[in-house]
Amino acid sequence: MKTVLLTLLTAAVLALAGTGLFVWGGWYDTSATTGHTAPVYRLLEVTMRRAVQARAADVAEPASRFEPAVQRRGAACYRDHCVQCHGGPGVAQLDIGKSLQPLPGPLVDAARRWRGREIYWITRHGIKMSGMPAWELRLSDADLWAVSGFVERLAELSPPAYRAAMEDAQPLPCLTASATQAGCAGAHCAPPTADLQPLQPRDLDAQARLALHQYACSACHRIPGLVGPETDVGPPLHGLGRRERIAGGRLPAGEEALVRWIRDPQGVDPSSAMPDMGVTEAHAQLMARYLLQQR
Incomplete structure (x- = not known):
């Protein structure tokens, strides 16, 4: 039994090491012009x-x-x-x-x-x-x-x-x-906000993380609870709840001000590189409450 366990452990270590070398060496071509190999494609499909x-x-x-x-x-x-x-x-x-x-x-x-x-x-x-x-x-x-x-x-x-x-x-x-929210009105327009109710119940923090991800906030900011790129385009949002001012010092910290900043950054600071991401009022409130909890 010891021999079998040792053999399995050795095989697992070698497999992990081989996978690490394969990835670190850049041997798998991730370009969209070549596509996946057949085994990888089938694995992903299944x-x-x-x-x-x-x-x-x-x-x-x-x-x-x-x-x-x-x-x-x-x-x-x-x-x-x-x-x-x-x-x-x-x-x-x-x-x-x-x-x-x-x-x-x-x-x-x-x-x-x-x-x-x-x-x-x-x-x-x-x-x-x-x-x-x-x-x-x-x-x-x-x-x-x-x-x-x-x-x-x-x-x-x-x-x-x-x-x-x-x-x-x-x-x-x-x-x-x-x-x-850009001005559509009438019977053929969609509701003011998309339905927030998911297939399975989520708490408000989970919904806020979903909104922060779906509005691509994590593309520029490091945000607690979200996995994203190691980016420094925008300031990290850890500890936002401890700050006295936001928006480069233009607004006092608080939910109302943060919602305003999220929804209309150019209106608050025309020189800011932060774009208008089209965040709805309901989604901005979710984001603001979540971010202000981060202390």
Whole structure:
């Protein structure tokens, strides 16, 4: 038994060392012009499929997603946010979609490969390291189900039928939560903020971290509780709750001021490199409360 355990331990150490050398030596080509090797691609594909199936298993599928008005809404959302990478019946994806790796697959056969609840889960949460974005904080839950339902029925559309569906949806915009606060009004606009309710209950801190990540705050700032790049573009946000002033000293510390700074940095300081990220009021409040807890 000792010999067996020692052999297994040695094999594990050698495997870890070999993996470390492989990674540190830069031997795996991560360029998008070559793609993954077949074994890596299959491993990622199986991992993704099983992860989605497990997490979407308890999602209830509303039958209303197939109603004509909802399908029309789904066609508008598909036109505005999906066709660029996935194309449609008789329609090629744009260059950005052609250049991603792994290539975003066409969705005309999505219903043969995925259940409706799984298409919804992928649309809502995205897929890491694939280019597939998460729309959870961008679109309302109604729009997420509308576009998912449209994808489910995509295989039934011939190229002429697809073009007709796009023409029928032409008057409808499918605006994100950020776009609605830029002045959209009327019955066809999305709600003022996307639905914050996740598939599984989250506490407010978890929702705040989600918002900080989805608005790309961690691309420039080091933020407690978030994993991101080792960046120094913006100041680290650790200990923000101990500061007396924020926004480069222009505003007193406090939730109201921090919400203002998050939503309109250029309005507070036109010389700041911090851009307007289109953060909604509700999401900015979540972020501010979370960040001010960091002492």
